[in-house]
Amino acid sequence: MGLGLLLIPALGGYLFITRFNGTRDRATSAGGYHVVFRSAVAGAVLFAVSHLLALSIEWLMPQVGRLWQVAFPIEYSGTAVASVTLGWGLPLAVNPFVNRLDARRQTALESGDHIGLVVDEAIENAKFIEVSLSSGKCYVGVPLARTFLARGDGDLVLIPIFSGHRDNATRELKLTVNYAPVLRSELSRNTALEDFRVAVPMREVLSARIFDLDAYAKFQSVRVGTVDELDEFRDSPDGC
Numbered sequence: 096m097g098l099g100l101l102l103i104p105a106l107g108g109y110l111f112i113t114r115f116n117g118t119r120d121r122a123t124s125a126g127g128y129h130v131v132f133r134s135a136v137a138g139a140v141l142f143a144v145s146h147l148l149a150l151s152i153e154w155l156m157p158q159v160g161r162l163w164q165v166a167f168p169i170e171y172s173g174t175a176v177a178s179v180t181l182g183w184g185l186p187l188a189v190n191p192f193v194n195r196l197d198a199r200r201q202t203a204l205e206s207g208d209h210i211g212l213v214v215d216e217a218i219e220n221a222k223f224i225e226v227s228l229s230s231g232k233c234y235v236g237v238p239l240a241r242t243f244l245a246r247g248d249g250d251l252v253l254i255p256i257f258s259g260h261r262d263n264a265t266r267e268l269k270l271t272v273n274y275a276p277v278l279r280s281e282l283s284r285n286t287a288l289e290d291f292r293v294a295v296p297m298r299e300v301l302s303a304r305i306f307d308l309d310a311y312a313k314f315q316s317v318r319v320g321t322v323d324e325l326d327e328f329r330d331s332p333d334g335c
Contacts, residue, residue: 103175104145105131107182108138114186116195121202138178145177210303214241214251217305223256225268225306228299231260233268235306239292250294251303254278268311 112118112133122130152173196215203211217224217238226234235257241249256278259270278291 104138104142104178105134106138107141107145107178107180108136109134110179110182111137111141111185114183114190116186116190116193117198120195120199121205137182141178141181142174145181146174148177149173210297210300211241213303213305214238223306223308224253225304226251226253226295226300227261227302228295229301230299231263233259233261233270234293234295235259235270235308236293239289241297249297251297251300252292252294254288254291255293270311 109130112122112130118133122133196219200212200215203209203215213224216222218240221237223235224238226236228234234253234255236253236255239252239254241251255274257270257274258272259268261268274291278288281291282288
């Protein structure tokens, strides 16, 4: 069996671990050597399954086996091709039964990405988050997506509802800009909500937490806007 045929099952393994909901985020966050190793392991399993499948086809449909050998007179060529096919196709069959968010949450726990856990929870449950940046600026808003899987990589995308800063001495959150009235006004003109999104480099995020405006209004001495304004925006047909 040639070196090229040995690499083909590894390709199938790579396709599988990067497309399967249970492993795709872990594979993306892993280093190069880890990805190669995991691809090789998955490829070996796919190769074994594919070889059994090829033997079954030769036994049940010998004419098909002979035609394949005539067209591709290379030993184990059918097994190698089947490995890639399974690596590409199996995730399509099993992904509906595997919750990617649960798998990503487990990956985040393993990598210590607790900010990612907060963002995922906010996205899943339609909650607001507060993000503090290294510049001192803070955003309160609706997270749309995260493109990071490890601390310091990727971006956080959100629709800002408030912005402000933390006091240098007390570290108290002070909201100074209320975007809700402007957003509500622009949305009434059929402006897309995504036009107001802000992408924050993850390397600039110092902390993130679920934000409750009612609790903030009770425990903070300074706030901009009113609870009624935000509730009106949140409950509007085009609101978040």
